[in-house]
Amino acid sequence: MIKNFFTLMLCMVVSFNAEAQDETYETRTNKEHKIDSADMLIGEVYAIPFQDELFNCMFSREIMSENNVEFHELRSLIKNALMKNLTHALSDSLTALSYTKMPDATQKQNDFATANTMSYVYRELPAGDQEAEKKSLKDRLKTKKKRKKKQEGTYIQDGQIVSERSKSEKFMDVEFKNDDLLFFLKEIHKTQFIITINQFDMTIPPGAGQLQIQHGKFERQIRAHYSIFNTAGEHIHGGIATVSFPPNENNLKVINEEVLAELTRGLSATFYAAINKYQNK
Numbered sequence: 001m002i003k004n005f006f007t008l009m010l011c012m013v014v015s016f017n018a019e020a021q022d023e024t025y026e027t028r029t030n031k032e033h034k035i036d037s038a039d040m041l042i043g044e045v046y047a048i049p050f051q052d053e054l055f056n057c058m059f060s061r062e063i064m065s066e067n068n069v070e071f072h073e074l075r076s077l078i079k080n081a082l083m084k085n086l087t088h089a090l091s092d093s094l095t096a097l098s099y100t101k102m103p104d105a106t107q108k109q110n111d112f113a114t115a116n117t118m119s120y121v122y123r124e125l126p127a128g129d130q131e132a133e134k135k136s137l138k139d140r141l142k143t144k145k146k147r148k149k150k151q152e153g154t155y156i157q158d159g160q161i162v163s164e165r166s167k168s169e170k171f172m173d174v175e176f177k178n179d180d181l182l183f184f185l186k187e188i189h190k191t192q193f194i195i196t197i198n199q200f201d202m203t204i205p206p207g208a209g210q211l212q213i214q215h216g217k218f219e220r221q222i223r224a225h226y227s228i229f230n231t232a233g234e235h236i237h238g239g240i241a242t243v244s245f246p247p248n249e250n251n252l253k254v255i256n257e258e259v260l261a262e263l264t265r266g267l268s269a270t271f272y273a274a275i276n277k278y279q280n281k
Helices: 002-019 060-067 071-090 104-115 130-146 180-188 210-214 252-279
Strands: 045-048 055-057 096-098 118-124 153-157 160-164 170-176 193-203 220-230 235-245
Touching: 045 071, 055 071, 060 071, 060 252, 071 096, 071 193, 071 252, 104 180, 118 193, 170 193, 170 220, 170 235, 193 252, 220 252, 235 252
Parallel strands: 045 096, 045 193, 055 193
Antiparallel strands: 118 170, 153 160, 193 220, 220 235
């Protein structure tokens, strides 16, 4: 398995150098790279996009109609714009790579490699505040002393089927099934950190009322579930990045260049805050 994986990775590097075109990342910093240079293979941050199956859009019909695209084209255009904006935002302090900037053959190989190296799991959202987390822990301990915590999910108890839904919000997280991809990124791309976009939703905000939805008086919402790791495989942070945009905005150019740019600026700020906290702990 490992032998086959590294054979695949070697092919990725070869095809990358063979097919690369003269193109440049759009960045205003000194972290600019040319795709046809050896430097392009170096990236301190490696951004992994969402898998196609984890793209959800409640407004796809309207957006597809206005922009005259099919669903797979819509998904691809949004994915590429998301990763372009994200690598641009992350390049403020570190060099950033994403395989969506690489030739088609390399994209498919990298997509295959990541899909077969990572597994997806829902987890409770972190509180994000140390005091809140401490308070939450104390409350949980008190509750545990008073009564046994109910098991979440569907299970059999006393001969009956019981279903308990979780009341806490969850996000899509990832786990690495093995170290092959981490080793490759560290050795070939000299990567230090990885940010993965695990799920991408374009949706109605959870708090929108029935009348708001009926009359289109709500702000649409983009929710990007993400995880941050180092190449030792340590999970640094994860959560959901959110941005809102008008309910009648179906122009893909505006969504890709303005809305996603706002989302990724927030993601980048969260990324740097998380790794700084991790490095200084």
